[in-house]
Amino acid sequence: MSRIHPLARTTPRTRAEMRASSAPVAELSKQYNISHSTARKWKQRDDVQDRSHCAHNLKTTLTPAQEVVAVMVRRTLMCSLDDLLAVIREHLNPAVSRSGLDRCLRRHGVSNLKALRAETGAEVAPKKTFKDYEPGFFHIDIKYLPKMPDETQHRYLFVAIDRATRWVYFQIYRNQSEASSVDFLRQLRKKSSIKIKKILTDNGTQFTDRFTSQRKEPTGRHAFDRICAEFGIEHRLSPPKHPQTNGMVERFNGRISELLRQTRFCSSAEMEGTLKLYEKAYNHHIPQRALNHQSPAQALKKWQAEKPELFIKRVYKQAGLDR
Numbered sequence: 001m002s003r004i005h006p007l008a009r010t011t012p013r014t015r016a017e018m019r020a021s022s023a024p025v026a027e028l029s030k031q032y033n034i035s036h037s038t039a040r041k042w043k044q045r046d047d048v049q050d051r052s053h054c055a056h057n058l059k060t061t062l063t064p065a066q067e068v069v070a071v072m073v074r075r076t077l078m079c080s081l082d083d084l085l086a087v088i089r090e091h092l093n094p095a096v097s098r099s100g101l102d103r104c105l106r107r108h109g110v111s112n113l114k115a116l117r118a119e120t121g122a123e124v125a126p127k128k129t130f131k132d133y134e135p136g137f138f139h140i141d142i143k144y145l146p147k148m149p150d151e152t153q154h155r156y157l158f159v160a161i162d163r164a165t166r167w168v169y170f171q172i173y174r175n176q177s178e179a180s181s182v183d184f185l186r187q188l189r190k191k192s193s194i195k196i197k198k199i200l201t202d203n204g205t206q207f208t209d210r211f212t213s214q215r216k217e218p219t220g221r222h223a224f225d226r227i228c229a230e231f232g233i234e235h236r237l238s239p240p241k242h243p244q245t246n247g248m249v250e251r252f253n254g255r256i257s258e259l260l261r262q263t264r265f266c267s268s269a270e271m272e273g274t275l276k277l278y279e280k281a282y283n284h285h286i287p288q289r290a291l292n293h294q295s296p297a298q299a300l301k302k303w304q305a306e307k308p309e310l311f312i313k314r315v316y317k318q319a320g321l322d323r
Contacts, residue, residue: 009032009033009034009038010032010034010038010042012048012049014032015042015045015048016048018032018039018042018043019042019043019045019048021043025039025040025043028043060100060103060104061093061095061096061097061100062088062092062093062096062100062101062104063093066088066093067104067107067108069092070084070088070092070101070104070105071104071105071108071110073087073088074105074110074116075110075116078113078116078117078120080113081098081101081102081105082098084101084105085098085101088101133163133164134164134303134307134310135162135164135165135167135194135300135303135310135311136162136164136194136195136196136197136198136310137162137163137164137197137198137200138160138161138162138163138188138196138198138199138200139160139161139163139199139200139201139246139248139249140158140159140160140184140185140199140200140201140207140249141158141159141201141202141246141249141250141253142156142157142158142159142176142204142206143156143157143159143253143256143257144156144157145157145172145260145271146260146271148265148266148267148268148270148271149266149267150267150268151268153174155172155173155174155268156172156173156174156175156176156180157170157171157172157173157253157256157275158170158171158172158173158176158180158181158184159249159252159253159256160184160188160199160249161248161249161252162192162194162296163248164299164303165194165291165296165299165300165303166248166288166290166291166296166299167192167194167283167296167297167299167300168252168279168282168283168296169187169188169191169192169279170275170279171184171187172272172275176204176206177206178205178206178222178223178224180206181206181207181223181224182223182224182227185199185224185227185228185231185233186227189231192312193300193304193311193312193313193314193315194300194310194311194312195310195311195312196231196233197233197234198233198234198235198236199228199233199234199235199236200236200237200238200245200246201224201235201236201237201238201246202237202238202243202246203237203238203240206224207222207224207235207237208222208224208225208235208237209221209222210237211240218237255282256275256278259274259275259278280318282296283295283296283297284296284297284317284318285318295317297315297316297317297318298317300315301315301317
């Protein structure tokens with residue numbers, strides 16, 4: 001069944017009428033309120049259905065033989081588009097683009113990996129999502145804050161968010177040094193009711209010496225690594241140039257950016273007070289879909305009731321506004 005655009009000037013019925021008519025093109029154009037070229041096209045065609053807008057001669061980087069190999073690799077290994085792109089560039093054609101490879105897969109009907117697995121009966125490995133983790137795995141990142149009228153330089157917001165409950169804690173510092181990161185972790189341990197087991201950070205120099213050492217590997221002698229070892233916390237690093245690995249805290253930083261854009265502050269104290277009020281509202285009163293429409297504080301209380309061994313102190317939920 002063909003779909004007709006709601007604003008289309010012609011339909012299969014009117015096109016058939018034009019084909020069968022003996023009237024000249026100019027008269028058909030006026031009668032159906034269409035251009036001369038459109039009237040001439042439908043009068044001369046053998047069919048009345050829309051044809052594909054795809055070019056007759058496709059300009060592709062991959063040769064037909066290379067496309068066959070790419071499709072075979074896709075069907076055999078069930079690899080993602082990005083993984084397949086790396087294989088094709090390495091072994092077949094280094095000039096192929098990601099979009100070009102995607103169009104190739106679409107032409108051959110293997111673009112949908114989920115449908116392809118179902119078609120071939122391949123087993124799908126279970127994907128571990130964030131909600132499968134227990135409380136105690138924190139993502140930490142730093143956000144630049146705008147300079148206020150009473151300030152001479154920018155300040156930095158250190159942010160930590162728990163992967164399982166989305167409970168968040170942040171603190172403002174005047175620099176992003178090792179000393180600030182160490183102090184932030186100490187403050188986080190004091191404020192958190194959860195036992196902190198793991199921490200994920202990016203590769204900034206305030207968190208690691210990964211790219212300042214000769215072997216390009218963490219030495220364990222960085223101040224942040226030492227404080228993690230002192231507290232028995234596993235320190236993990238996100239892969240280089242992959243900020244999406246730390247995407248949970250990045251998304252929260254996006255919330256902070258939106259809050260700062262829509263509010264005009266007269267001083268740094270006013271901005272800091274607004275941020276702290278938002279932290280309380282976020283933790284205690286804003287339900288989240290990822291938590292089954294519960295607030296982080298409600299999720300914490302539920303986890304504490306089920307697994308109290310994961311906590312070091314009692315969780316309190318602030319009362320809401322009077323109604």
